[in-house]
Amino acid sequence: MALTLYGWARSRARRCIWMLKELGTPFVHEPISHLDPKLKEPEFLKISPQGTVPVLVDDGFAIDESLAINLYLAKKYGLGTLYPERLSEEAMCWRWALWAQLEMEAHLTAVFHHRFLKPETERDEAQAAAGEAGLQRPLAALEQALEGRSWLVGHRFTVADLNVAAILAPNRIEHIRLGKYDNVRAWVARCYQRPAAIEALKMAS
Ligand SMILES: N[C@@H](CCC(=O)N[C@@H](CS)C(=O)NCC(=O)O)C(=O)O
Known part of the structure; x- marks a missing residue:
């Protein structure tokens, strides 16, 4: 699956889950807690430089910051609906x-x-x-x-x-x-x- 969202719904990841559900785009959810020490391990820091959630990985492209993730998702999957064309x-x-x-x-x-x-x-x-x-x-x-x-x-x-x-x-x-x-x-x-x-x-x- 190309699209993966990291972060459980009790964190700011909920914002991106909301967006993904609006779009109806299939995605893999990795519901990792924001308190999980794994967030500060080198492997995770490669996709989320501050060791925070949410982070989205789309076919090798990683982006953190919940609101930026939503703008990205809306433009990619919701142009003309959730994301204006004008x-x-x-x-x-x-x-x-x-x-x-x-x-x-x-x-x-x-x-x-x-x-x-x-x-x-x-x-x-x-x-x-x-x-x-x-x-x-x-x-x-x-x-x-x-x-x-x-x-x-x-x-x-x-x-x-x-x-x-x-x-x-x-x-x-x-x-x-x-x-x-x-x-x-x-x-x-x-x-x-x-x-x-x-x-x-x-x-x-
Ligand atoms: N401005 C960031 C904030 C990200 C953030 O602070 N996430 C919290 C969970 S809501 C987190 O991962 N905290 C763990 C930490 O700060 O070590 C966003 O909107 O995504």
Whole structure:
């Protein structure tokens, strides 16, 4: 099989599983945990230089970084559906991925870690609150971008929605107050009602 995804669904690999399920592309799944020491062995570092998951190997070509993997997969297998053909729309897909990674991910991680993931004795509510405060500007921008529209780019669900919604995963955003962001809440729900998203989430439970 040419296409192999490494990383169990309880890691950021879930983002790529979601993409692969959307595309319906056959793939081999190697559900290795992000805690597995094998990730730091020379053999694995050859395909994932930082020893992290997810990593995708497509016929000898290896790529890590979940959102980049999704852009690659969408362009290769979903051109005209999940990946727009028009250059300006393609550019917006890159834009949303970079934006989500840079403007949201670190803040969300701080909230998730300090309100949920860390043992109670190691949680620091000040760091969680700082993360939540840092999220206000990007959330307000996303709220505005979704005003009067169902999807971020064009008129259908694309890799832009998948990548941003993957960062705003339900298990993360349940720890932040989304009260005033009605468009964001509704859009996240729309994205996660998709059968591929449901399947990917099930694999993590
Ligand atoms: N920005 C990377 C982050 C990759 C990452 O940190 N993955 C975690 C699992 S969610 C991991 O493999 N951690 C193991 C480690 O950092 O040693 C991506 O989006 O793929």
